[in-house]
Amino acid sequence: MDTTLRALFREYHPAKSADLSGTPDIPKETIDGVSICGWIRSVRDSNKFAFITISDGTSQQQLQVVAEPDKIENYKDIVKQNVGAAIRVTGAIVPTPERKQPFEMQAAAIEVVGSSSPEYPLQKKGHSMEFLRTIMHLRPRTNSLGSVFRIRSLAAQLVHKFFYERGFIYVHTPIITTSDAEGAGEMFRVTTLPADNPPRADDGKADLSQDFFGKTASLTVSGQLNVEAFCLAMRNCYTFGPTFRAEKSYTPRHAAEFWMIEPEIAFADLSDDMDLAEAFVKYVTQGILAEAADDVAFLNQFVDKGLLLRLNLVARSEFARVTYTDAIEILKKSGSKFEYAAEWGVDLQTEHERYLTEVHFKKPVFVYNYPKKIKAFYMRVNDDGETVAACDMLAPGVGELVGGSQREERYDVLVDRMKELNMPLEPYAWYLDLRKYGSVPHAGFGLGFERLIMYLTGMGNIRDVLPFPRTCGSAEF
Ligand code: 4AD
Ligand code: MG
Numbered sequence: 001m002d003t004t005l006r007a008l009f010r011e012y013h014p015a016k017s018a019d020l021s022g023t024p025d026i027p028k029e030t031i032d033g034v035s036i037c038g039w040i041r042s043v044r045d046s047n048k049f050a051f052i053t054i055s056d057g058t059s060q061q062q063l064q065v066v067a068e069p070d071k072i073e074n075y076k077d078i079v080k081q082n083v084g085a086a087i088r089v090t091g092a093i094v095p096t097p098e099r100k101q102p103f104e105m106q107a108a109a110i111e112v113v114g115s116s117s118p119e120y121p122l123q124k125k126g127h128s129m130e131f132l133r134t135i136m137h138l139r140p141r142t143n144s145l146g147s148v149f150r151i152r153s154l155a156a157q158l159v160h161k162f163f164y165e166r167g168f169i170y171v172h173t174p175i176i177t178t179s180d181a182e183g184a185g186e187m188f189r190v191t192t193l194p195a196d197n198p199p200r201a202d203d204g205k206a207d208l209s210q211d212f213f214g215k216t217a218s219l220t221v222s223g224q225l226n227v228e229a230f231c232l233a234m235r236n237c238y239t240f241g242p243t244f245r246a247e248k249s250y251t252p253r254h255a256a257e258f259w260m261i262e263p264e265i266a267f268a269d270l271s272d273d274m275d276l277a278e279a280f281v282k283y284v285t286q287g288i289l290a291e292a293a294d295d296v297a298f299l300n301q302f303v304d305k306g307l308l309l310r311l312n313l314v315a316r317s318e319f320a321r322v323t324y325t326d327a328i329e330i331l332k333k334s335g336s337k338f339e340y341a342a343e344w345g346v347d348l349q350t351e352h353e354r355y356l357t358e359v360h361f362k363k364p365v366f367v368y369n370y371p372k373k374i375k376a377f378y379m380r381v382n383d384d385g386e387t388v389a390a391c392d393m394l395a396p397g398v399g400e401l402v403g404g405s406q407r408e409e410r411y412d413v414l415v416d417r418m419k420e421l422n423m424p425l426e427p428y429a430w431y432l433d434l435r436k437y438g439s440v441p442h443a444g445f446g447l448g449f450e451r452l453i454m455y456l457t458g459m460g461n462i463r464d465v466l467p468f469p470r471t472c473g474s475a476e477f
Contacts, residue, residue, distance in 0.1 A: 002035045006058035008093070009294075013061070013102045027103055031093040036063060036105065037113065039086050039141060042124045045079040052078070052110075054087065057146055060294045064104040065089050072110055083123055084116030084141075129464050136468055136477045144303055147295035148457045148465055151288055155453060156240075158287040159261055162280055163238050168263060171230045173223030173239040178215055179427050181225045183377050186245045187218035188256075219244035222446055223262050225378075225431050228407060231264035231442055232434050238263035240449075248472050251350075252461040253399060255450060257470040264444035270380075270389040270406040273443035274366050277393055277402050278319045280447070281364065285315045288456050296456075304458025310396065311456065313363065320365035322356075324348075324387065327367045330360055347374045348392075350399055357394040364395045377421050378431075379405040380441075381413055391445070398455045404445025411435035 012027045038056035052065040069075040081087070091107040121135050122142060132139040139145045163170065176190050191211050193199070198206035208215050223239040230237045243260045263280075265272060289296060289311055300308040322330070331342035331352050336359075340349045348356075348367065357365050368391035369382060379388035393402035408414040414435055418425060425432065453465040463469040468477045 001031075001033055002037075004058040005036065005038065005054075005056050005061050005063055008034075008036070008063070009059050009061045012093070027093060027095050029095070033090070034093050034105065035088060035090045037086070037088045038063070040081055040083055040116070042083065043079055043081060050075075050079045052081075052087075052089075052107075054089070055141070055143075055146075057140065060143065060147055060150075060298045064101055065091070065107050065110075066104055067107045067110060072107055074110065074112075077112065078110050081112060082116040082118055082120055084120035085112060086114040086116075087111060088113055129461065133463055140467070143298060145464070147292075147298050148453065148459060149467065150295050151292050151457055152453050152465060152467075154292050155284055155288060155456060156449070158284045159240055159449075161287070162283045163263065167236065169230065169234045169237045171223075171227050171237050171239050173220070173226040173241065173262075175220055175242065176213075176217055177220045177226075178213065178217050179225060179431070180218070181220065181222040183421065183423055184221070186247050187221055188244050188246050190217045190219060221245055222260065224264070224444060224446065225428075227262055227264045227444070228431070228442065229434060231266050231444070232438065232440065235266045236263070250472055252463070253451065253454070255462050255466060255469055255471050256475075258462070258466070259449035261447045261449055261452075262444060264442060266442045267440055268406075268443050269441055270368060270391060270404075270443055273404050273406060273445055274319075274321065274368070274391055274393075277366075277391075277404060277445050277447070278364075281319075281393070281395075281401070281452070282315055284452065285311050285456065289315060299457050299459075304397075304460075307458040314395075317363050319393070320361040320363060322361075322365060322367055324367050324370045327352075327356055331355060334360070345371050345373065353392075353394045353399045357399075358396045362396070364393055364401070366391045366393050368392075375405070377418050377423060378407050378414070380408045381417065389443075393445075393447075395451075395455055397458070397460075398451045400448075401451050401455060402445050402447045404443065406441065406443040409435060409439045409441050411439065 038054035041053040041055050041062055044051045049066055049068045052067060053062050054065060055062045067075060067078060072078060088111045089105060089107050090109045091105050093103050094106050095103050122138055132142060140149055180187055193206055193211050199210045201207040220243055222243055223241060227237055227239045240261045241259065242257060244257050247254055263276060265276060296308060328342050328344050334355060336355060338351050342352050369387040370390045372381060372386060372388045375388050375390045379390045381388055389406035391404050392400050395401040408417065411432065450462050450465050454462060457465060459465050463471060
């Protein structure tokens with residue numbers, strides 16, 4: 001039986017809850033003929049026998065292999081193996097109720113599949129996240145990054161499961177685009193013109209009509225505008241894919257390439273939108289607690305001691321909702337000394353967001369109805385003429401997790417707003433069409449997938465939840 005550590009531990013040591021407090025079912029008898037492939041974490045040789053610990057990345061769990069010289073014909077070669085070597089062990093799974101681990105493997109044969117060397121950078125000791133970023137090709141082999149990327153994978157599956165169960169249509173929105181969905185001008189250009197000597201137009205500038213797409217094209221910052229077109233044809237839709245922002249920000253929460261989940265719901269308003277975002281975050285959190293219990297338990301012990309408590313709280317509590325205007329009042333009355341004073345009309349700074357979610361509400365909070373002038377062109381103008389039906393969900397530890405809004409469905413109001421912002425109408429003609437032919441109230445949000453993973457794992461830096469992060473000044477590996 002060729003198996004993985006995940007399958008083995010699931011069968012013989014299922015965690016009963018996220019804190020592993022349940023009594024594990026241990027195998028009552030020896031199971032023969034099991035074969036496991038993995039990488040050596042440590043070898044301890046005591047002449048009479050050797051303990052070899054292996055991991056295979058399928059689970060947080062490691063397997064202790066016991067090798068005896070008179071049973072393993074290449075014993076001498078095996079105990080000389082370096083950390084990181086790949087081996088295949090065949091033998092028996094034997095219950096060890098008296099020990100820390102529920103069972104161990106007694107090897108009948110061990111084959112070296114690929115040896116390692118003493119220079120292997122991941123020796124058995126703790127490593128800083130900074131150091132691990134210099135070996136991104138090897139860091140998935142560590143316990144902490146292993147947990148993060150298993151949780152990331154599971155969370156991605158849960159995203160689709162959530163929308164599938166609710167009948168949403170999954171739309172693949174384009175990655176190359178000629179419209180700036182946020183109107184913020186933070187786009188990476190896509191061009192095949194030579195950088196050093198492009199063909200010139202009469203005005204001396206690069207002649208974009210000769211470029212691949214015949215005009216300026218970029219990597220998308222959001223699939224929203226495209227998903228709106230589908231929403232106004234098929235009702236509830238979502239997109240989930242990579243997005244790109246050429247923001248020069250060096251914070252631990254911004255990446256140049258990140259994944260975004262963007263649902264869009266028709267015949268719906270801002271309150272429906274917030275309900276959906278709240279249900280979504282709870283669903284994924286509950287799914288992770290239920291299905292990645294040992295990874296969460298590990299991260300809770302070694303990365304963020306408050307993780308488990310926080311996730312359980314979020315899975316159960318009702319998120320707070322506060323208008324932007326009231327949020328400013330709370331900040332003003334807080335008595336806290338902020339670096340930037342909270343002022344109506346000014347965007348909330350990270351310090352303000354953290355105060356609201358971590359100190360004041362102590363749970364995720366939606367701030368909604370923001371001043372029109374600090375938000376994107378497509379957001380629906382409220383009756384006061386000053387604010388728009390926008391919401392941000394702020395979460396402890398990560399700040400802004402979700403940005404959403406009810407969309408401006410009124411053609412004239414939208415055109416006025418775009419003119420006010422000096423936006424060219426022509427590139428958005430198709431978007432405006434959606435307001436001409438059967439326009440309906442609709443709303444949606446964007447949730448930064450990496451921010452969600454930071455939240456679910458307790459990792460403090462976005463670089464440690466992306467397999468190969470791309471950030472301002474860095475696109476290594
Ligand atoms: O608030 P944002 O800019 O909203 C939009 O793009 C809308 N079009 C979404 C929509 O309504 N469909 O971005 C949405 C979320 C943010 O709340 C944040 O979680 C994440 O995307 N995000 C980033 N994550 C990592 N790195 C960056 N540079 C990010 N910029 C935004
Ligand atoms: Mg935002």
